[in-house]
Amino acid sequence: MKKIINDPETVVLDALRGMQAAHADLLTVHTDPPVVVRADAPVARKVAVISGGGSGHEPMHGGFVGRGMLDAACPGAVFTSPTPDQIASAVAKTDGGGGALLIVKNYTGDVLNFETGAELAAAEGVEVRSVVIDDDVAVKDSLYTAGRRGVGGTVLLEKIVGAAAERGIDLDGCEALARKVIGQVRSMGLALTACTVPHAGEPSFTLADDEMEIGIGIHGEPGRHRVKAGTADEMVRQLLDPIVEDLPFESGDRVLLFTNSMGGSPLIEMYLAHGIAENLLADRGITVERRLVGPYVTSLEMQGMSLTLLKLDDELVELWDAPVNTAALRWGV
Amino acid sequence: MKKIINDPETVVLDALRGMQAAHADLLTVHTDPPVVVRADAPVARKVAVISGGGSGHEPMHGGFVGRGMLDAACPGAVFTSPTPDQIASAVAKTDGGGGALLIVKNYTGDVLNFETGAELAAAEGVEVRSVVIDDDVAVKDSLYTAGRRGVGGTVLLEKIVGAAAERGIDLDGCEALARKVIGQVRSMGLALTACTVPHAGEPSFTLADDEMEIGIGIHGEPGRHRVKAGTADEMVRQLLDPIVEDLPFESGDRVLLFTNSMGGSPLIEMYLAHGIAENLLADRGITVERRLVGPYVTSLEMQGMSLTLLKLDDELVELWDAPVNTAALRWGV
Amino acid sequence: MTCTAEGVVSALRAAVAVVIAHRDELVRLDREIGDGDHGENMRRGFTALLSRLDSEPPATPGSALKLVATTLISTVGGAAGPLYGTAFLRAASAVGDATALDGPAVAKALRGALDGVVARGKAEVGDKTMVDALTPAVAAAEAAGDDMVAVLVAAADAADAGAESTVPLVARKGRASYLGERSADHLDPGARSTALLLRAFADAAQSDERAQR
Amino acid sequence: MTCTAEGVVSALRAAVAVVIAHRDELVRLDREIGDGDHGENMRRGFTALLSRLDSEPPATPGSALKLVATTLISTVGGAAGPLYGTAFLRAASAVGDATALDGPAVAKALRGALDGVVARGKAEVGDKTMVDALTPAVAAAEAAGDDMVAVLVAAADAADAGAESTVPLVARKGRASYLGERSADHLDPGARSTALLLRAFADAAQSDERAQR
């Protein structure tokens, strides 16, 4: 394992200190417990939009803290859900009287820790709501499983709900909007290589030089099945077809297409894959109206990609286009 | 070699098509010859700021095309300088009567091709100037060698000169500014892994699991020497000390610190390294006034990082802060 | 023999040592069917517990168990943090203010722990989770009679067997469930850590007993 | 024997075949001390040349050489593109409008090529570049007399030896120079491609001669 770190145990705090130095205009990093808070928090009367999860997915979530997106992010250890005290602390630091909306990715650990965190915050008198995003179509959904994971769609959800909160939409409105977005966003990913969790020291799985994992999540966990790695055309199709058929997305739909690098795959490959996905969607009569391309929801140095489709309407387009000023997403300001 | 591509021969054009789809609001991609041009080019009377180089360094340069930065970028094959016809075509498509400034990285191939390209453009009656950036302190400079390479400093140069051109500074002024920036920017990089050029099919070099290359460039070429990979503290020091001592940067200096991922190293490690570099500079009495952290000048999927220091004054700070609207850098708009 | 606050604390110290010794094993198990952090999550939590046991020595078995709960909840993270946290919280409630625990009290504590895990995680036996280790442990404890040591040994033995039983299973809860069929033929890391904890408690109780004889 | 436009074209076709056949070797050499693209750059350029030779058959040796120059300049990129482009451009100027080239004309063309490369790249013998292959080739060609085939064979032999001579050298020009001492013990890819081209020209001339006998 070769990494630019000092000590697996202090990776997250060390990186947070660098983040603070790099973005003091946008955010404030607290370390005990670790919470990244927007620089001007709390914003009076605004709904505080809060997310969090294991570290190792940068820029998610700390890179999305700032005006028009998240009020706070709770970074756990690498690939480990944050603890309830972090979540309660995030609420306490950002509540401006408008209540807090917690955006939780659907993993057992995240759901349980956010649940307890929300209880702690509610006990302090803050009105707290939670939404759980589960956009990963690679996972079979059933009442008798942990359900689908939250993956790439999280970025789109946080941007759109963050924009609504910034406009003064209230907690009910933000929650309803979040549920609407969750209802119409779908994702799927693949990996060409595994990643190595610093404190694990070894890759989570190994792939032969001609293999890829289809249906990977974002925690270095293996995917649903392993196949021969083919051309980019084949890869994109293997991700896009299940996504489109799941919702389903249909001819005439307007969508946002998000082509995401898992971290280690270079941008040139993302643009290449994005171009293919745009063509395939055009063939299906689906109109791509907005796009995002790059490494936004990553698994450390894992090579691979994910695609996310969000069904758009005028409301969502407007909220997507609204100003955002964070380390990773910035426009309109 | 596993990559998200269809065919090594068409990688660059395929990616350019995806880039066009993703950023039609910012840029227009021409394919014969390949040139990425800002959407509203030519801008009347403005100096056209043009750069280019081999592909595989994304987002450089195409990701820097747009208002406040580049008017055009000429993408060569992967790690291969573009050809003179591309450069001449970029000038023809962006000249608004203010002449063109070519920003050339100091590689034999880039210098020679831009030289010929500039001659072709001048023959069409456009006033063309060229500046050559050579900020890599890893390379021994001498009259009897190819000289230092152009690396990370290129982004800062393009941003600052682009801002000046946008403000209506003339060709003389832009050229003088560019030479000033080149005179006070220094960089150095290291690699933890090699990258694989698609048409080469195999990594350019191999490193043992405990080794790193110090003084790498951005073309997958091996570096100056190979050492045991140590802690992040040691890595950052091995890059920063030679940079600081080269110019030299001195106590009381104001600087921009650019912590760059070579592509495959995750953002969490960049923030961690950035934090260390900020501390080391503070220890030397050097004030970090602006910063940039992320993968901006990459070598495909190579893991590693580079540091760049630019000495600032009020003029450069103001131009750095000026609005920019490109795929990779965006603020103030 | 019964177990006082002191006995609980020495059992917890033994558990800390076992968790640290088995950190890499638990990481490896979780790498295979999860995300590779279970051993490190447990190590982080139990290391924090160790320093709290030193700085805030608990006065009763119940307050010792509560200290475990709050420590794990605020330091472990992941799925294991809230699940083990709730387990120890419910165990603490089950023993109340008692100053010493006999066999049935320990069985009651274990029952509380299991109920807590199920209430939070909604897993059933056969889902390939820590519930597969804890459920038979509780049953064995309840059948083991009055002797505190015998209860813990029975629980540890049953937990070992329960953990082993997860190997052929296809996971239906937790992160391993994303693997579908590919989760079979692997030991569940949480079931393994549950078995390790119970074995540590049993061993500690046995050696306390030996020391007192 | 002299070389007409037809002869030049058949020599160029032979060169295309040789470049394609040695693509991987040139990539490997450039991977070792450069950036691994030389073979692909040359393949791209000479493949483009092949289709232009088919679509725009040149009328004189000079126009054939000029076609090579413009094709390589606009398709090869890197250092090799402008250097080989200039070489062929100067070779074309050197032969002017002649309809057939004898030995001295070929030697003059080679001298023009070398001057062009040096004018653009400023390299000297010993810098570990294509100049190390081309310089002895020109000297040998100028000493080889009037026979066109003998001139090309002498040039090819000398270029081979010149390319080999780059192995122990430390590069002072081009990308390999960044490696410093580590560039020693490797064959320079550009010197190798120069030797390959000259060998292809010599072989083609020899087999044309045999065919005409």
Ligand SMILES: Nc1ncnc2c1ncn2[C@@H]1O[C@H](COP(=O)(O)OP(=O)(O)O)[C@@H](O)[C@H]1O
């Ligand atoms: N719903 C659940 N009920 C009971 N135990 C569970 C549940 N989900 C997961 N677990 C247990 O948690 C263990 C994983 O813990 P850990 O690796 O620390 O958390 P995470 O899965 O969040 O990385 C699993 O091996 C399993 O035994």
Ligand SMILES: Nc1ncnc2c1ncn2[C@@H]1O[C@H](COP(=O)(O)OP(=O)(O)O)[C@@H](O)[C@H]1O
């Ligand atoms: N200044 C120079 N003069 C002569 N030949 C040079 C010079 N610089 C480089 N070369 C030749 O170019 C070759 C490399 O070509 P190529 O790999 O295609 O370009 P690049 O180095 O831009 O990737 C070297 O092996 C060397 O022979």
Ligand SMILES: [Mg+2]
């Ligand atoms: Mg985890």
Ligand SMILES: [Mg+2]
């Ligand atoms: Mg090259």
Ligand SMILES: [Mg+2]
């Ligand atoms: Mg885990």
Ligand SMILES: [Mg+2]
């Ligand atoms: Mg090369």
